[in-house]
Amino acid sequence: MKRKPSTEATSAWIRLMRVQSRVLDCVEQDLKKAGFPPLAWYDALLELSRAPSGELRPVELERQMLIPQYSTSRLIDRLVDEGLACRRECKIDKRGQFVEITEAGRELQKRMWGAYSAAIEKYVGSKLSDADAVKLSGLLDRLGCSCGEMKLPPVVNVTEPSPSR
Amino acid sequence: MKRKPSTEATSAWIRLMRVQSRVLDCVEQDLKKAGFPPLAWYDALLELSRAPSGELRPVELERQMLIPQYSTSRLIDRLVDEGLACRRECKIDKRGQFVEITEAGRELQKRMWGAYSAAIEKYVGSKLSDADAVKLSGLLDRLGCSCGEMKLPPVVNVTEPSPSR
DNA sequence: TCAAGATTGATGCAGGTGCATCGAGTGGGG
DNA sequence: CCCCACTCGATGCACCTGCATCAATCTTGA
Numbered sequence: 243m244k245r246k247p248s249t250e251a252t253s254a255w256i257r258l259m260r261v262q263s264r265v266l267d268c269v270e271q272d273l274k275k276a277g278f279p280p281l282a283w284y285d286a287l288l289e290l291s292r293a294p295s296g297e298l299r300p301v302e303l304e305r306q307m308l309i310p311q312y313s314t315s316r317l318i319d320r321l322v323d324e325g326l327a328c329r330r331e332c333k334i335d336k337r338g339q340f341v342e343i344t345e346a347g348r349e350l351q352k353r354m355w356g357a358y359s360a361a362i363e364k365y366v367g368s369k370l371s372d373a374d375a376v377k378l379s380g381l382l383d384r385l386g387c388s389c390g391e392m393k394l395p396p397v398v399n400v401t402e403p404s405p406s407r
Numbered sequence: 408m409k410r411k412p413s414t415e416a417t418s419a420w421i422r423l424m425r426v427q428s429r430v431l432d433c434v435e436q437d438l439k440k441a442g443f444p445p446l447a448w449y450d451a452l453l454e455l456s457r458a459p460s461g462e463l464r465p466v467e468l469e470r471q472m473l474i475p476q477y478s479t480s481r482l483i484d485r486l487v488d489e490g491l492a493c494r495r496e497c498k499i500d501k502r503g504q505f506v507e508i509t510e511a512g513r514e515l516q517k518r519m520w521g522a523y524s525a526a527i528e529k530y531v532g533s534k535l536s537d538a539d540a541v542k543l544s545g546l547l548d549r550l551g552c553s554c555g556e557m558k559l560p561p562v563v564n565v566t567e568p569s570p571s572r
Numbered sequence: 573t574c575a576a577g578a579t580t581g582a583t584g585c586a587g588g589t590g591c592a593t594c595g596a597g598t599g600g601g602g
Numbered sequence: 603c604c605c606c607a608c609t610c611g612a613t614g615c616a617c618c619t620g621c622a623t624c625a626a627t628c629t630t631g632a
Binding site for chain 1: 412413415416417418419420422423424425426427429430431473524525527528530531532534535537538539540541542543544546547548549550551
């Protein structure tokens with residue numbers, strides 16, 4: 243039951259950690275240099291912009307983004323502070339609320355996608371053939387499934403780009 | 408020069424981000440539940456334990472671990488506070504110092520490797536054949552090389568396990 | 573020899589994250 | 603109808619990170 247991890251698994255683990263942190267750093271750095279906020283903001287704006295009427299319950303957002311509740315709460319605070327979203331009262335459940343993306347929010351999301359997609363191309367697309375990217379996705383998927391308790395819904399889309407233009 | 412990223416690249420990117428954060432969370436969680444400190448401590452202890460006489464200059468540690476200077480500085484503070492390492496004066500360069508791992512540090516590193524390797528097996532090894540792990544490593548390597556400025560030395564070993572028993 | 577510049581390591585500050593907890597509100601069983 | 607358990611969202615705290623900057627020391631070169 244408790245085998246020693248193969249060297250191959252360990253090596254894959256190490257590369258997974260190192261490569262993603264490196265690539266993520268590069269991408270975040272590019273965005274920052276272009277004067278944009280962190281990727282988490284983009285993810286939230288994207289989720290909101292794709293919601294039926296541009297609004298979501300914080301709980302929904304939390305589940306979409308797979309981040310903890312308090313994290314969502316504070317991320318929303320920041321978006322609201324910057325005028326990228328606004329809180330709206332939820333009439334059917336007075337504990338809750340709706341968060342609605344503003345025009346400024348939609349616009350920022352679109353502008354960020356420009357820089358973001360360029361960074362993805364630069365750091366991923368240009369280094370991998372489509373076929374290899376597909377292989378990589380497949381291998382990663384096997385790692386991702388049911389890692390631990392998986393109390394969260396099956397679907398998700400943290401950073402999936404919007405209609406892309 | 409500025410192609411749009413292929414869907415495949417984008418999808419690989421998303422999975423890379425999501426899967427690693429998920430797997431990392433799981434591993435860190437397991438370690439935490441076993442009462443161990445964060446992985447970064449392990450990495451530092453490992454590097455120190457592998458150094459010729461159990462000591463390194465902070466600058467070396469920083470380069471090995473690929474983390475920023477201030478981060479190293481504070482990590483060392485914490486290790487020293489916990490008695491896992493100690494600072495020693497550097498006679499040949501009075502700006503600098505040596506950080507030396509203590510017996511407690513070596514012992515903790517070994518104990519952590521037990522839990523750590525079990526977690527790697529659980530979340531990586533058990534989900535991937537050796538062959539697939541090798542494929543994954545290969546694909547990831549292509550992403551990792553020269554991502555951006557790469558001002559750091561070629562070698563590195565953040566989490567590579569110690570002699571393993 | 574000495575001044576200018578580079579390198580080493582520490583630190584104040586702002587912001588982000590995890591954890592625990594809280595208050596408000598909902599809803600289901602007695 | 604009311605109480606209890608649960609869900610929703612906010613927040614105080616500790617800690618950790620990035621950034622800018624600092625003091626001390628070393629190195630270089632005129």
